[in-house]
Amino acid sequence: MEEWDQTTKSTLTQIPLLTTKAGPRDGAAWTQRLKEEYKALIAYTSMNKSNDNDWFRISAANPEGTRWTGKCWYVHNLLKYEFDLQFDIPVTYPATAPELELPQLDGKTHKMYRGGKICLTVHFKPLWAKNCPRFGIAHALCLGLAPWLAAEIPILVDSSMIKHKDDAASSSEV
Amino acid sequence: METELKEILNELNSLQNSLLDPSHQSQIHQLQCRIERLSNLAKSGGMHRSKVKDMSAEVVDSNPYSRLMALQRMGIVQNYERIRQFSIAIVGIGGVGSVAAEMLTRCGIGRLLLYDYDKVELANMNRLFFRPEQVGMTKTEAAVETLSDINPDVVFESYTLNITTVQGFETFMSSLKNKSFGPHKEGSGVDLVLSCVDNYEARMVVNQACNELNQTWMESGVSENAVSGHIQLLVPGETACFACAPPLVVASGVDERTLKREGVCAASLPTTMGVVAGLLVQNALKYLLKFGQVTPYLGYNALKDYFPTMEMKPNPQCSNSACLERQKEYILVKPARDAAARAKMEAEAQSATECPIHADNEWNISVVDDSEVAGPDVRSSGILPDGLMHELPSADGFSNLPVSGDGSNPLDDLDELRKQLEALNADKS
Numbered sequence: 001m002e003e004w005d006q007t008t009k010s011t012l013t014q015i016p017l018l019t020t021k022a023g024p025r026d027g028a029a030w031t032q033r034l035k036e037e038y039k040a041l042i043a044y045t046s047m048n049k050s051n052d053n054d055w056f057r058i059s060a061a062n063p064e065g066t067r068w069t070g071k072c073w074y075v076h077n078l079l080k081y082e083f084d085l086q087f088d089i090p091v092t093y094p095a096t097a098p099e100l101e102l103p104q105l106d107g108k109t110h111k112m113y114r115g116g117k118i119c120l121t122v123h124f125k126p127l128w129a130k131n132c133p134r135f136g137i138a139h140a141l142c143l144g145l146a147p148w149l150a151a152e153i154p155i156l157v158d159s160s161m162i163k164h165k166d167d168a169a170s171s172s173e174v
Numbered sequence: 175m176e177t178e179l180k181e182i183l184n185e186l187n188s189l190q191n192s193l194l195d196p197s198h199q200s201q202i203h204q205l206q207c208r209i210e211r212l213s214n215l216a217k218s219g220g221m222h223r224s225k226v227k228d229m230s231a232e233v234v235d236s237n238p239y240s241r242l243m244a245l246q247r248m249g250i251v252q253n254y255e256r257i258r259q260f261s262i263a264i265v266g267i268g269g270v271g272s273v274a275a276e277m278l279t280r281c282g283i284g285r286l287l288l289y290d291y292d293k294v295e296l297a298n299m300n301r302l303f304f305r306p307e308q309v310g311m312t313k314t315e316a317a318v319e320t321l322s323d324i325n326p327d328v329v330f331e332s333y334t335l336n337i338t339t340v341q342g343f344e345t346f347m348s349s350l351k352n353k354s355f356g357p358h359k360e361g362s363g364v365d366l367v368l369s370c371v372d373n374y375e376a377r378m379v380v381n382q383a384c385n386e387l388n389q390t391w392m393e394s395g396v397s398e399n400a401v402s403g404h405i406q407l408l409v410p411g412e413t414a415c416f417a418c419a420p421p422l423v424v425a426s427g428v429d430e431r432t433l434k435r436e437g438v439c440a441a442s443l444p445t446t447m448g449v450v451a452g453l454l455v456q457n458a459l460k461y462l463l464k465f466g467q468v469t470p471y472l473g474y475n476a477l478k479d480y481f482p483t484m485e486m487k488p489n490p491q492c493s494n495s496a497c498l499e500r501q502k503e504y505i506l507v508k509p510a511r512d513a514a515a516r517a518k519m520e521a522e523a524q525s526a527t528e529c530p531i532h533a534d535n536e537w538n539i540s541v542v543d544d545s546e547v548a549g550p551d552v553r554s555s556g557i558l559p560d561g562l563m564h565e566l567p568s569a570d571g572f573s574n575l576p577v578s579g580d581g582s583n584p585l586d587d588l589d590e591l592r593k594q595l596e597a598l599n600a601d602k603s
Contacts (some may be wrong), residue, residue: 024340031588038591045598057599066340091343092378
């Protein structure tokens with residue numbers, strides 16, 4: 001974990017770890033895992049809010065908790081850029097991490113697989129594999145999505161691949 | 175059109191015979207050649223062959239299987255026609271999968287099940303099989319279109335779905351279990367699964383399905399830098415499953431970091447993909463038609479033309495519970511299997527003439543049993559052989575960290591937890 005900054009490290013240590021190794025096909029064990037996922041997400045979201053670092057919304061899109069949708073945002077040069085966030089829980093979860101998708105950015109950056117799946121291969125997948133089953137959705141957002149946004153959004157904005165919604169609105173009116 | 179061309183040719187011939195003036199002869203001859211060329215074109219264009227009931231070994235131009243049936247005459251395959259009873263599932267119809275599907279189609283495989291959720295793109299054109307006019311079609315749809323033209327005898331089933339989702343996985347499993355093609359077959363509804371996917375998640379899903387179904391499968395892969403690849407045979411319980419050996423150790427000949435340049439756009443070559451598809455289908459044919467040795471693992475390093483092979487035993491501490499179940503079952507039947515294999519070997523040895531291979535032993539060479547390894551135990555000492563290194567550091571010190579479910583959150587009702595998260599989501603501050 002040498003490469004992570006102190007803030008990320010201290011945030012990470014405060015997200016509760018999970019204990020149940022169960023995927024969506026495991027019945028009651030999955031329900032137990034889902035409870036742990038919620039507890040970790042609740043702890044992480046409230047921590048972000050109290051640290052004035054609120055940066056995502058995520059909720060289950062189906063009762064089984066296998067599909068999740070929400071939003072995430074990143075502030076660059078005092079402007080807020082917001083994106084839809086979605087992912088499925090894979091059948092082999094938690095052996096394999098969820099593939100986080102930002103569909104609005106599909107095709108705008110090459111650090112992404114088809115369908116807007118962000119590339120997690122180098123900076124996150126090894127960590128996930130090593131910490132299975134203790135990492136959950138909250139950890140994937142903290143260690144997978146957050147650093148990706150921090151690295152990619154400034155480049156996408158500076159290269160005009162994405163525009164702030166106010167700019168986009170005014171330019172389309174002209 | 176063919177008949178009309180023939181009539182023109184006949185008229186031209188009679189005109190040629192009736193003409194006495196030799197000055198027009200060469201012109202008429204040119205016309206005759208042109209008509210002949212056109213009628214040849216008309217004959218070949220848009221030819222579709224009809225289905226063949228039995229594979230014939232007859233050597234005629236019109237028999238699509240004569241060269242394959244010749245494998246029997248050459249003593250390579252005992253009964254080639256058995257191939258029509260086999261079903262193969264190919265997961266991932268990309269650079270490797272599509273070529274593998276074409277090879278099996280041309281070999282006259284009984285049934286092919288094709289799985290992919292992608293569409294054909296222009297960026298795929300550096301690889302084999304798909305054509306530019308198929309851009310925009312789903313890969314499964316485009317593949318079936320081409321393949322059923324090449325060989326209408328093959329039964330095709332196409333599944334346009336993502337096997338890693340819960341729903342996709344269910345369809346994947348039930349399609350593998352479906353026995354409508356060969357109702358008397360033991361086990362699942364397919365004889366072999368070929369994994370031709372391009373990511374770890376999908377491989378883990380194929381591994382999960384095959385471990386649960388006790389289904390033999392073969393894995394294939396091409397590296398991101400397009401200059402190496404591998405194929406691997408996976409027999410649940412008998413050989414290592416895909417989850418048995420997590421990618422903790424990598425060869426250090428080339429630093430992986432230098433291969434993963436900025437971005438995720440992987441390189442690909444039609445050559446490497448074609449080679450790997452060829453190795454994969456060759457191994458599949460050997461496995462199904464029972465000839466030669468089926469390789470447990472074959473690597474391909476294009477830069478050094480190096481083809482390593484090895485065997486991997488299953489991991490008794492594998493994280494996949496279905497794999498552990500298959501391992502238990504295999505250990506139960508292993509003594510009987512070994513005895514049968516030994517009896518077969520002995521029978522073969524007896525049929526060979528018995529005499530000492532070397533009459534003298536000038537250098538006192540003797541055969542030593544190496545089943546009991548005496549040397550340093552590499553596994554327990556944690557020291558790796560030369561050329562290998564641990565890719566990941568050892569686990570971080572998380573064990574003393576708080577675990578969810580402790581006093582901080584006494585709630586243990588799913589709906590309550592969901593509501594709590596929604597309340598946080600709704601709260602703007």
